[in-house]
Amino acid sequence: MKPPPFTYHRPATVEAAARLLAELGDDVKVLAGGQSLVPLLNFRLANPEHLVDINAVRGLDELHVHGVEGVEVGATVRHARLLRDAEVAAAHPLLVDATGWIAHGVIRNRGTVCGSLTHADPAAELPAVLALLGGSVEAVAWRVGGLATRRIGAAELFDGPLTTTLALDELVVAATFPRLGTRTGWAVDELARRRGDYALAGVALTVSVDDDGAPTGGRAAYLSCAPTPLVVDLTPALADDAIYDHVAAALDPTDDIHASGDYRRHLAATLTVRGVARALGRARARTGADAPEVTA
Secondary structure (H helix, E strand, O other), rough: OOOOOOOOEOOOHHHHHHHHHHHHOOOOOEEOOOHHHHHHHHHHOOOOOOOOOOOOOOOOOEEEEEEOOOEEEEOOHHHHHHOOOOOHHHHHHHHHHHOOOOHHHHHHHOOOOHHHHHHOOOOOOOHHHHHOOOEEEEEEEEEEEEEEEEEEEHHOOOOOOOEEEOOOOOOOEEEOOOOOOOEEEEEEEEOOOOOOOOOEEEEEEEEEEEOOOOOOEEEEEEEEOOOEEEEOOOOHHHHOOOHHHHHHHHHHOOOOOOOOHHHOOOOHHHHHHHHOOOOOOOOHHHHOOOOOOOOO
């Protein structure tokens, strides 16, 4: 199928892109990687009058690793580039691990990190990771007097399935994923009918330990289990090994054509138990505690 007709715009600067969004009103879509938007256009599920292609905008393809803040990803940085970057892999293995679960290689070659966040699919990996880490996006808009910038935390960004709190004229220019602590391990796991399909349930989690390797806290973010990424505090369940029951009580997924809510709950809780063991092993390995890394 072919998309409906639209007027194509290709700005070269952030200011020009923001001006276009302000001038064109609410009948406009932004194109970055296009891996979600193009199918929506082709199936006539989206029918914008204007399409603003930001791939030529200078500065949006930058990828930076900061000392404390974490990894800053520009709006046109592709998933595949993130996976290939050795500095990112060393600084933020959780982010790279989660990115590797996204769809298939051909999708990751074009799809963008920020595009995944703004698409806000509750079955997507990167919104869950941003929520887990307490990350944020930077959005700009053209206001009277010039360019206005707003930083939006993950807790305020996601509003529902495929919806965010971004204003219609706001453009996300970057996302920041905070680093893990030095005593923190991670795990990402999900289950789909076929690798690369949307997950029936998935989890990204972190566990922190003390100098002796005992767990001191943990958090988990779930995909395909709620309308938005759902973050659960695992800390109360770590000491008495009650992780499965703790997660099962916290989740209330709905039934759909792919799986029942009860099955998703069971799957998410089981993945969490496995993930906590893996994250504990990694945390202990990072701190030098006398415990082997768990790989099961």
